[in-house]
Amino acid sequence: MLNIGIDLGGTNIAAGIVDENGKILRKGSVPTGKERPTEEVVKDIASLCFSLLEQEGITLDDIAKIGMGCPGTVDNENGIIAYSNNIRMENVPMREMLSSYFPGKTINLENDANAAAYGEYAVNGGGAKSFVFITLGTGVGGGIIIDGKIYRGFNGAGAELGHIIIQPDGEQCTCGIKGCWEAYASVTALIRQTKAAMEKDPNSMMHEWVADYGKISGRTAFECARKGDSAAIEVVENYVRYISIGLINILNIFQPEKILIGGGISKEGDYLFEPVKKIVYKYDYNKYMPKTQIGAASLFNDAGIIGAALA
Ligand SMILES: [Zn+2]
Known part of the structure; x- marks a missing residue:
């Protein structure tokens, strides 16, 4: 099974299709355009993910879960970006917004530094x-x-x-x-x-x-x-x-x-x-x-x- 990882940054949104060993099979990025309404940013995130799936010749059915790293304070329990100075978001129900594009999928939100730490741990942590x-x-x-x-x-x-x-x-x-x-x-x-x-x-x-x-x-x-x-x-x-x-x-x-x-x-x-x-x-x-x-x-x-x- 494969997962999608999204890195929502102040300048760019990067996303990739990742296998269970932490290998990126395909990745891409688009500008964040953080001044825009959040709905538009989320729409671009979804388009990026779907274009990666298409390039890889797979569908959403091949994806087990989707994770997103975002700058700032993230409340994964409630699926909310509580506050991010960097991307100017406050109390954004990000999981709900992403769910409309990825119905039925597990969606995890994580602070971006924590996500990066987990990536290094998974690939280079040596257990x-x-x-x-x-x-x-x-x-x-x-x-x-x-x-x-x-x-x-x-x-x-x-x-x-x-x-x-x-x-x-x-x-x-x-x-x-x-x-x-x-x-x-x-x-x-x-x-x-x-x-x-x-x-x-x-x-x-x-x-x-x-x-x-x-x-x-x-x-x-x-x-x-x-x-x-x-x-x-x-x-x-x-x-x-x-x-x-x-x-x-x-x-x-x-x-x-x-x-x-x-x-x-x-x-x-x-x-x-x-x-x-x-x-x-x-x-x-x-x-x-x-x-x-x-x-x-x-x-x-x-x-x-x-x-x-x-x-
Ligand atoms: Zn300080």
Whole structure:
């Protein structure tokens, strides 16, 4: 049996037909157009799914269930998107709306970060009893899987790992609070840190990098640090520390068997992961029991589709 996974994002709606092993057989995407009435967005979601079925040469009868990951707070019990700042939805009866296109099908709604976490867990979790996924992107997202199940908190609003506070009265976070992990460890934060370092050091190689590539990105400091630029090395060292502080907190609460880190920045590979692991293991309260495995996730944008389909 096959499932459909939908990843409803602020910019694009992505969907895929997914088999039970988490393999995407076919996928596609359309712009979200979040300014439009929700009915129109849902209609496009359904059209996308039906066109994938047609391309794959199957029908809705071949689909066991449909899952959707959405940004924000999701109430799967009642089938409602409770609140999403990102796609501007409030109290939307999404399951009911989707049901009119997919009558009789099981439809699950999930927070998008939780869905992505479940996708990485299903494909790369290696059967871990406890698993945490972190994505470092525009923000810092996360998901916690315990005994094969997504941990959501009693109200569905749990596992907001990006908003653990690592610096009282620190940098302003998009959530309105100051000092969240996201305000230090997201790529948005890295870009801000890179910009500040460049302003401080007019001789840094990073200025040439930005002249070549047109703008500061998450890669600027990493690429210049690899070439030995001292200002860039300082940016990367601080950024590594910021990532590590959040991970240490997560380790000390959960001691998960495995943590995978996703988002474009995870492509920096050992250059990022080796120093992160060194710091995290140094400050890990657990000194005597087996250590949490820490590594790079691999599914990138597909994680949300796969997780929504399988969760
Ligand atoms: Zn925050």
